[in-house]
Amino acid sequence: MKILAAVTEGQGPLFDLRHLRLGTPRSGEVLVKIIATGICHTDLAVRDRQIEVTMPVVLGHEGAGVITQVGDNVGHLRVGDKVILSLGSCGQCSHCASGLPTYCDQHFDYNWKASRADGTVALDDDGQPVHSHFFGQSSFASHAVVSASSVIKVAEDVPLEFLGPFGCGIMTGAGAVMNTLKPAPGTALVVFGMGAVGLSAVMAARAIGCYPIIVVDRHPSRLALAEEVGASHLIDANEDDPVQRIMTLTAGRGVPCVLECAGHVAVMADAVKVLEEGGQALLTGVVAPGTPLPLDIMHLIRGRSVRGSIMGDAAPSVFLPRLVALFQQGRFPVDKMMRFYDLRDINLAVSDLESGSTIKAVLRMPH
Structure with a gap:
């Protein structure tokens, strides 16, 4: 079938809208009519060759839509199902079996290879292959052939146009709070960076009863939105030293939970x-590989810890319906x-x- 898709060649900042041919779903795949898809900074990092993916490629990994065709060996999905698309995973390794598909042993093959596991692609441009299956989906398109492992069914009455970003950025921020830090109600939390990930974290923190929720950013409009969705204290890093301000707010004690979303x-x-x-700092921002982080060892020895998190340490099939219900x-x-x-x-x-x-x-898709 012919579809409209945004293609990147990795040779400039612009995406190129093209009519491509999309193949039919194979075993373990479904065809999804995309309703809307979020743009994530990871897509732009690939476009800019900060992350290497074979070109030309259709990016997009925050899609939501409706299943219109189901391939063989897909038992849990039906035509007409409303779905969110998230990352792909093998479903069989120890990480997948323990409920952490974001750390799948075959994460690269299912997400970054921009092809099926056997190297084939679902898209072509007048006979020339265009790479597909980016994060199992390639959703910068009107339709996508999607790995069933990337698909999460949602309720019939949900507005799909809002749900695509749940599959990556929103899940990352909310999951960092709910799945990784797991603060008890009344626990103080600081969030650095009020982009989509940081704001999602603030909303999740309010939903589970954190207080105070202290946020740091350099954009007054983002700080204002953070206050609207749950932040109790705002720190404009253009005007105040965040460390000094936070230590003043906490009478020099510091906070038990800190989330970094600035990169x-x-x-x-x-x-x-x-x-x-005894507190924990969780890092979600992406920096260049090999970048060192300066740490005061004696500061850490007193029970403090630092760790990273990928996509909110979530099992999307369980966690995303929970977030949609809260929405x-x-x-x-x-x-x-x-x-x-x-x-x-x-x-x-x-x-x-x-x-x-x-x-x-x-992005809303034409239909």
């Missing part, structure tokens, strides 16, 4: 500095940070993301 080494170092004894209840208002664009305006959406005028850009 800057200096911010990561600050996140560690404001930990109380439907009005307790997880992620729609407040979304701005919608037509697929044909993908380059405007990217420009707005890079300028900071949009926090979470979501």
